[in-house]
Amino acid sequence: MRKIVIAGNWKMFKTQAESQDFLTGFLPTLEETPPEREVVLCVPYTDLSILSKSLHGSLVQLGAQNVHWAESGAYTGEISGLMLEEIGVRYVIIGHSERRQFFGETDETVNLRLKAAQKYGLTPILCVGETKQQRDAQETESLIIGQLKQGLVDVDQTNLVIAYEPIWAIGTGDTCEAKEANRVIGVIRSQLTNPDVPIQYGGSVKPNNIDEIMAQPEIDGALVGGASLEAADFARIVNYLQ
C-alpha cells in the first residue's frame, strides 16, 4: 500500500517564537489523525533545531526546504545532509518551483541534491510541475517527463516522495481541478520504476478542497504552502475526511 504524506511548506515564514505558537494550536489536533498518515513540517533552517526538540515524541516529522550535494565545503548560504541529519531532519523538499525560478535550480542540480539527501537517510520530496504557458502550449506531460528523467538519474525510488505542483496553482488560490491533478499524477507514476512512490498534489491546497483532492485514487498526499501556516487550517487538512 502506498503511504500518505501530508507536508507543510512554511517557505520563508515563522520565527522560532511563531513556530512554537503554531505547535501549541496544532499538536493537540493530531489526536484525531489516523496513524497511517505521515505529517511533515518543512520549515526554515533557523526553526529546525527548536522544532526537532518540540516535535520529539509527536507524530510530526521534521523537514527542510533544500540540501546541498557536498558534505561540507566553501558553499556560502548552503546546508548539507550531514547537518540536517544530525538534528533529526527526515524529509527535504528539492526542486521547488521557487528554487527553480528565483535561484537557478536546474534538473541537474536537483539530481545532485536528491542523491545527497538519500545518502544521509533523508527522504526527498521532489517537486515537478508546469507553468501556465507550458500548460496552454500542451507541454505539461513532456515537461514533467523531462524533469523526472533528468532529476531521477541514479536516485533510489524506495526512499522518495514526488509532489506534482503546477506552478500556476501555487499561492494563487487557483487549484488544479482534482481530476486533472489525478490524471497528471497517473502520468508521473507511469514514468517510475517503483509504483509505490507516494505522489502528492500541491498548489492552493486548502481546508475546503482537501477532501476532494484526497478522494482521487492516484493522489497520496499534499504539499501545502499558505494553509500550513495556520494551525487550524493545517489541522483540517491533515484530518481530511475520507
Ligand code: PGA
Ligand atoms: P500554496 O503553496 O499551498 O501556498 O499554493 C504550495 C507550495 O508552494 O508548495
